Amino acid sequence: MTAPHAEHRADLAGLPWGVEPTAGWKRGERFSHRGDVPDSPGWSVEQKETVDRMWAELRKLSIAVVDHPTGRPFRVEAWWTPGCSSRSRPARWNPMR
Template identity: 65%
Template sequence: MTDSDTGSFPDDLRQLQERLHRVQAEYRSHLASLPWSVEPVKGWGRGERYSHRGDVPDSPGWSEEEKETAARLQQELRELAGAVAGHPHWATVPAEKRVAARMDLKKRTRPAPAADEPGTEAA
């Protein structure tokens, strides 16, 4: 897909998509740092309660601050996704090319992986 196929993307749309990528990464990182259960739950051992991965430790649950952060990030994701999807630029792209153009925008604005992320090589 080239610029001539999709047209160039307006700066504000590119900035919205870049911000959406950043908030998605922040949200994933936040969730990865939290206990496995939102509410406190007693763990269980292998063979109990359908565990396929072995023992499951107790979960202390999420703190109110952790819940608020997750809710704030979810709300920001919804707002950004709506702003990107509802941007007036998409009305200028022929219907049959919108999906490809949307994927092109996502690809162009996705941040480069950090050197310490899986799938990247150290220089």
């Protein structure tokens, strides 16, 4: 998961700041913590498709991690029983059993 995320961030860092062609501005015309902002030519169709593909891959990997049994901190059935109150649990309740 770390490598695809790093690849995605590196790819985004190399793209223009605006997805669509946008005029830049000088410091003072609009707030900018970076100083003057140049015009953005926008992203090409290929760049947009690459970003969309990478986001889809990251979502798929995130779902796989969250759905994996070791990715869950607690077993749901160990701590949630409909109608069960906290008073009915043992005093030394351990959700990781």
